Amino acid sequence: MFEIIESPISVQEVTEQVMHRNAGAVVNFIGTVREITKGRKTLYLEYEAYVPMAKAKLEQIGKEIDEKWPGAKSAIVHRIGRLEIGEAAVVIATSSPHRADAYEANRYAIERIKELVPIWKKEHWEDGELWIGNQQGTISYENSKPEVNEE
Amino acid sequence: MITILLFAHLREQFGTRELQIEESAITVANLRQQLEAKYEFLDTKSIMIAVNEEFADDEDVIQAGDTVALIPPVSGG
Numbered sequence: 001m002f003e004i005i006e007s008p009i010s011v012q013e014v015t016e017q018v019m020h021r022n023a024g025a026v027v028n029f030i031g032t033v034r035e036i037t038k039g040r041k042t043l044y045l046e047y048e049a050y051v052p053m054a055k056a057k058l059e060q061i062g063k064e065i066d067e068k069w070p071g072a073k074s075a076i077v078h079r080i081g082r083l084e085i086g087e088a089a090v091v092i093a094t095s096s097p098h099r100a101d102a103y104e105a106n107r108y109a110i111e112r113i114k115e116l117v118p119i120w121k122k123e124h125w126e127d128g129e130l131w132i133g134n135q136q137g138t139i140s141y142e143n144s145k146p147e148v149n150e151e
Numbered sequence: 152m153i154t155i156l157l158f159a160h161l162r163e164q165f166g167t168r169e170l171q172i173e174e175s176a177i178t179v180a181n182l183r184q185q186l187e188a189k190y191e192f193l194d195t196k197s198i199m200i201a202v203n204e205e206f207a208d209d210e211d212v213i214q215a216g217d218t219v220a221l222i223p224p225v226s227g228g
Binding site: 031047048049050052053054056089090110113114115116117120121122131132 | 156158163197201206222223227228
């Protein structure tokens with residue numbers, strides 16, 4: 001299961017995709033909407049995707065996991081549209097016969113999502129809004145050009 | 152004719168989800184130049200280009216009928 005959806009994600013349903021008789025470990029990652037980022041209060045987030053390509057890239061990540069951790073299984077669902085504080089934006093489930101692979105594969109999946117899956121989030125604050133330009137939130141597009149904020 | 156899909160801040164800046172250009176067989180690098188010449192506010196340095204849903208290199212050639220997407224740095228997760 002590698003999907004981009006507009007409705008709330010069922011953690012249970014994603015997890016069930018990777019459960020099987022030879023799994024001895026199942027790891028879930030749930031990426032949720034955080035209220036405070038760098039001291040600024042988020043009201044809600046808006047996610048947008050290039051849906052067919054994003055789905056294909058999630059599938060690619062699944063294949064990469066198959067190759068790197070033989071025997072591991074993975075499922076990834078990312079939600080788009082308006083998300084409120086605390087809601088799940090992404091759910092990643094991985095399983096493997098032993099726990100180390102499931103943990104590693106799960107971490108790998110979220111890092112790859114932040115590198116190559118065409119999904120973007122827009123922060124909405126009380127006093128403004130902004131598309132976030134990269135996963136670290138260090139590039140923004142206020143003046144149409146990326147601005148790199150030195151941390 | 153080449154279709155160019157726009158997302159996130161680019162969609163808002165252009166005020167549309169897609170552009171059409173009358174071209175065939177141009178390289179990705181050439182497309183970047185053309186777009187920057189036509190749209191002064193656009194700087195494609197940090198933007199990746201996808202052709203038919205796959206990331207493309209500057210030397211890759213775009214054919215008539217292809218679907219191009221401008222992919223600003225992603226922020227999913």
